[in-house]
Amino acid sequence: MLEVEGLTKQFSSGIMKKRNVSAVDCVSFHIKKGKTLGLVGESGCGKTTIGRLILRLVEPTSGKVVFDGIDLLSLKRSELRKIRPRMQMIFQDPDSSLNPRLKIGTSIAEPLRLHGTVPKDERAQKIMELVETVGLNPEHVNRYPYQLSGGQNQRVVLARILALNPDLIIADEPTSSLDVSVQAQILNLMRDLQKKFNHTYLFISHDLEVVKIMSDQIAVMYLGKLVEVGETTDVYNNAKHPYTQALLSSRRILLKGETPGPADIPTGCRFHPRCPQKQDKCAIEEPEPVEVEKGHYVACHLV
Amino acid sequence: MTRMKVNDVLGSLGLGILAILVVVAIFAPQIAPYDPHHTYKRMERPSSEHLLGTNDIGNDILSEVIYGTRVSLFIAFMVSITAITIGTSLGLIAGYSGGVAEFMIMRIVDIFLTIPRLVLIIVIAAFMPRSIWNLIAVFIIFGWVMTARIVRSEVLTLRNQYYVESARMLGGSNLYILWRHILPNVIPLVVVQFIMEAGHVIVAEAGLSFLGLGDPVARSWGTTFHYAFECPTLYTSDVWMWWMLPPGLCIVATVLGFTFVGYALEERLNPKLKTVVGMEI
Numbered sequence: 001m002l003e004v005e006g007l008t009k010q011f012s013s014g015i016m017k018k019r020n021v022s023a024v025d026c027v028s029f030h031i032k033k034g035k036t037l038g039l040v041g042e043s044g045c046g047k048t049t050i051g052r053l054i055l056r057l058v059e060p061t062s063g064k065v066v067f068d069g070i071d072l073l074s075l076k077r078s079e080l081r082k083i084r085p086r087m088q089m090i091f092q093d094p095d096s097s098l099n100p101r102l103k104i105g106t107s108i109a110e111p112l113r114l115h116g117t118v119p120k121d122e123r124a125q126k127i128m129e130l131v132e133t134v135g136l137n138p139e140h141v142n143r144y145p146y147q148l149s150g151g152q153n154q155r156v157v158l159a160r161i162l163a164l165n166p167d168l169i170i171a172d173e174p175t176s177s178l179d180v181s182v183q184a185q186i187l188n189l190m191r192d193l194q195k196k197f198n199h200t201y202l203f204i205s206h207d208l209e210v211v212k213i214m215s216d217q218i219a220v221m222y223l224g225k226l227v228e229v230g231e232t233t234d235v236y237n238n239a240k241h242p243y244t245q246a247l248l249s250s251r252r253i254l255l256k257g258e259t260p261g262p263a264d265i266p267t268g269c270r271f272h273p274r275c276p277q278k279q280d281k282c283a284i285e286e287p288e289p290v291e292v293e294k295g296h297y298v299a300c301h302l303v
Numbered sequence: 304m305t306r307m308k309v310n311d312v313l314g315s316l317g318l319g320i321l322a323i324l325v326v327v328a329i330f331a332p333q334i335a336p337y338d339p340h341h342t343y344k345r346m347e348r349p350s351s352e353h354l355l356g357t358n359d360i361g362n363d364i365l366s367e368v369i370y371g372t373r374v375s376l377f378i379a380f381m382v383s384i385t386a387i388t389i390g391t392s393l394g395l396i397a398g399y400s401g402g403v404a405e406f407m408i409m410r411i412v413d414i415f416l417t418i419p420r421l422v423l424i425i426v427i428a429a430f431m432p433r434s435i436w437n438l439i440a441v442f443i444i445f446g447w448v449m450t451a452r453i454v455r456s457e458v459l460t461l462r463n464q465y466y467v468e469s470a471r472m473l474g475g476s477n478l479y480i481l482w483r484h485i486l487p488n489v490i491p492l493v494v495v496q497f498i499m500e501a502g503h504v505i506v507a508e509a510g511l512s513f514l515g516l517g518d519p520v521a522r523s524w525g526t527t528f529h530y531a532f533e534c535p536t537l538y539t540s541d542v543w544m545w546w547m548l549p550p551g552l553c554i555v556a557t558v559l560g561f562t563f564v565g566y567a568l569e570e571r572l573n574p575k576l577k578t579v580v581g582m583e584i
Contacts, residue, residue, distance in 0.1 A: 057468060085474050097465040101487050111473045157469075164473065 001033040001200045002054070002168055007063035009046075009053055021263045023049045025224040026063070028289075031217070033167070036194070036201040038215030038232070040208060040247070042259060046224040047204045051170040054202070055087055056080060067168065085115060085164040092173040094153035098145040104156050105141035111163040130159040135189060151182035158189065162197070170202045175210065187214060208247060212236060217295075220244045223270045224262055226289070230296030240298040242275050269301065277302060314567025320560030324553075328373045335366040339522070346542070355545040358527075359534055367527055368549050374435065374523035375557065378508050381439050383501040386446030391493050393447065394454025395481055399462055408451065415448040421507060428516040435518040438511065442504050450496045457489050491572035495565055502561030509554045524550035 009024040024046045031037045041047050052058040054065050056072060065072040067087060075083065091097045098107050108127050112118045118126045128138055134155040145153055154174060161169065171190065175183040187210065193199060203214045211218060211232075218235045220228040220243065228241040239245045246255050255274045260266060266273050272282035281301050289297040327334060336354070337343075342361035349356045355364040397408040424441050431437040461467060462485070470480050511517055512525025519526070531537060531546040 055472060057471065081474055081476070084472055088472055089468070091465040091469070093465060097469055099466045099470075099484050099488075110470065110475075114474045114479070160469070160473070 001031055001035075001068060002202070003030040003064075003066040004028055004050075004054065005064040005066075007050065007053055007065065008061045009049055009058065010061045019263070022265065023224055023262055024053060024060075027221075027224075027226050029217075029219050029226065029229055031168075031200055031202060033200050034194070034198045035216040036203050036214055037217045037219060038211035039202060039204045039219050039221060040206065040211050041221030042206060044259065044262070045221045046262070047206075047221055048172050050221075051089060051172050051202065051204055054170060055084070055089055057089075085111065086166050087168040087170070088161040088164060088166040089170040089172060090154070090157055090161065090174045093177050094150050094157055094174075095145060097157050098153055100145055102144075103141070104136075104143050104145065104148070107145075107156060108141075108160045108163060111160060115164070126163070130162055133162060133193075134159045135185075149182070150178050151186060154178065154186050155189065158193065162193070165197070166199070168200045168202070170204070172204045173206070174203075176205065176207065183210070190214070220247065223259065223265060225270060225299065226297075227271065227300070228296075228298050229289075230293075234293060234296045238293075238296075240292055240296075240303050241271075241300045242277050242302070243271050246276075269299075310567045310570045313563040314571075317560045317563025317565075317567065320556050321564060324372055324376060324557055324560065327369060328376045331370050331373050335363075335369040337363040337366045339363065339366040339370045349545050355549055356542075358530060358546060364527070364546055364549070367522060368524065368553060371522055371524045371527055371550060372553065374518070374521045375505060375508060375525075375554075378435065378439055378442070378523065379501040379504045379557075382442040382446055382504045383497050385439075386443045386500060387450050387493060387497045389443070390447035390450025390496070391454050391489070394451040395458055395485065395489070397451065398455035398458025399477070399481055399485065405455070409455070412448050412452050415445065416452075420445050421510070424507065425511065425514065425516065428511055433516060433518055435521045438508060438517065442507060446500055446504070450493065450500070453492055453496060454489050457492055458485055461485050461488055491568075495569045495572065498561050498565040498568060502558050502565065505554060505557050505561065524553050 005028045007024055007027045008022065010020045010022045012020050027046075027050060029037060039047050039050065049058065053060045053063075054067075054072070060073060063073070067083070070083060072080070072083070098104070102110075105127055108130055109123055112123050112126060127141060131138060131141060136152060136155050136159070140148065140152065140156075145156070148156070174190070175186050178186060190201070191214065194201060201214070203211060205211050205214075215232050218228075218230065218232050219226050220235070220241065222243050228235060228239065228244045235244065236248065239248050243255075255276070257274050260270075260273070266283075268284045269275070269282045269287050272278050275282065279301060285301070287299045287301045289299045290303055292298050292303050339362055341363070343353070343357050343363065345357060345359060345361045347353050347357040353363050353365070355368070358364055358367070393408050397405040424445060427441050427444075428438065431441070464484075467480055467484050470484050475483070508517070508523060509525035509528065512523050513528045513532070515529050517523055517526045517529065527550045528547060531543065534542065534546070537543050537547070
């Protein structure tokens with residue numbers, strides 16, 4: 001359904017002396033239809049940028065994104081607008097995902113109005129259907145976003161997306177600004193919707209527990225690069241990369257130092273300054289991804 | 304009294320003043336006792352016939368001031384509407400599109416902001432034929448600048464809101480996003496700018512007309528001022544009391560009206576100012 005190959009984004013700053021900051025560096029993965037890939041990593045590692053690159057909300061520097069057989073990066077703006085309804089993104093903050101001056105019902109109706117798929121006189125009924133699907137009450141339609149809770153607003157966002165009947169949904173930390181109890185409700189709702197509509201999810205999060213519940217596959221990201229990709233069970237039970245091991249360890253293997261900024265990425269393996277199992281080679285040579293078992297790739301000199 | 308209440312009182316006061324002025328301007332022919340261009344006996348003192356006397360060529364001063372309301376307000380509103388529309392459009396384009404368009408617009412704004420506005424307006428107006436439309440044009444040239452700047456900076460923050468990105472993903476065109484999601488959120492700022500600009504124009508127009516750069520046919524308050532000043536006996540007698548004072552008070556009242564309404568609105572519409580405690584006006 002979605003294939004990403006060598007996706008790279010460099011931001012440059014400065015006029016006289018160009019300085020390149022590589023936010024995402026040669027990232028490759030693929031997601032099958034109806035499945036979920038969980039993208040994990042600490043904040044600032046480039047997870048969100050990947051989501052935006054795929055949708056071309058930010059233009060990639062290089063790489064390839066193939067969605068349902070269509071090469072997205074070669075599309076013109078007008079062609080892209082036609083295909084965009086099939087790929088949608090859910091953002092971290094539900095409250096600012098809705099225009100504060102529009103009623104909930106108007107927000108949900110927006111995609112219907114833009115695409116005219118549903119005739120005018122059936123719109124009200126369609127909105128009611130959507131509202132019910134995401135577990136809201138009909139009276140919420142006439143309220144404003146500030147009158148609803150974060151969890152309810154995230155349901156509204158889901159309803160608005162469902163109106164388009166998309167194939168791919170990129171969820172960027174959809175629950176991280178919600179209370180724990182509400183988080184579970186939203187996650188369950190997302191899973192139910194996936195079963196019902198056969199959505200493909202790219203689920204971006206820093207919360208390993210959440211990703212474990214939601215994902216079929218997991219990709220672990222560090223400083224703009226994927227360090228480990230594989231089936232959820234394989235990665236959780238048989239983590240090969242020292243970074244993944246540190247993230248997953250119940251005893252919390254403490255990593256030395258802080259994550260370097262994307263402006264000064266270490267030479268060789270970018271994890272080596274903090275790696276507990278560092279070797280001489282790691283500081284010089286960058287490791288290529290190696291398939292350790294079927295569908296389980298690790299970029300580390302130790303494997 | 305709290306700050307909020309002070310503002311409400313001032314706001315209503317301002318609104319009252321403006322309402323009276325607008326009514327006077329619209330119904331000037333019904334309200335004014337005489338035709339302002341008709342000549343009577345010259346330099347009459349105030350009497351029951353001519354409440355504010357007559358001027359050096361025999362026009363009824365009260366009628367002149369009443370008709371002057373029309374001219375002054377007309378110029379103020381025409382300039383404000385046009386300048387604010389231009390400023391808002393350019394601000395939207397600059398903030399939303401970025402790139403070359405933004406660079407060009409903002410450099411022009413910078414240039415305009417460094418030029419002393421009133422001095423240049425006087426110079427330009429001095430070289431143009433004296434007419435109401437030329438005055439309006441000159442004020443518009445300088446009136447859009449602040450609005451463009453303010454709108455652009457607001458658009459810069461709005462543009463990165465998730466709901467704007469969502470709208471783009473839902474398939475909304477740039478025009479749709481600007482119209483539906485960005486414009487409604489800058490309107491409050493624009494309204495305040497409109498009111499403030501109208502106040503500025505009233506003062507500037509009075510200044511120019513006072514210097515003799517106004518339209519000699521459509522006489523505004525400033526023009527009345529101008530002719531009063533040319534009268535040699537203005538200071539040696541008490542003529543100024545009915546010739547200069549009334550248009551002067553009208554100018555002050557109008558500016559106060561606009562300012563009060565502007566501040567009250569700003570307080571209402573800008574949530575950041577609401578929490579300020581302490582200092583009372």
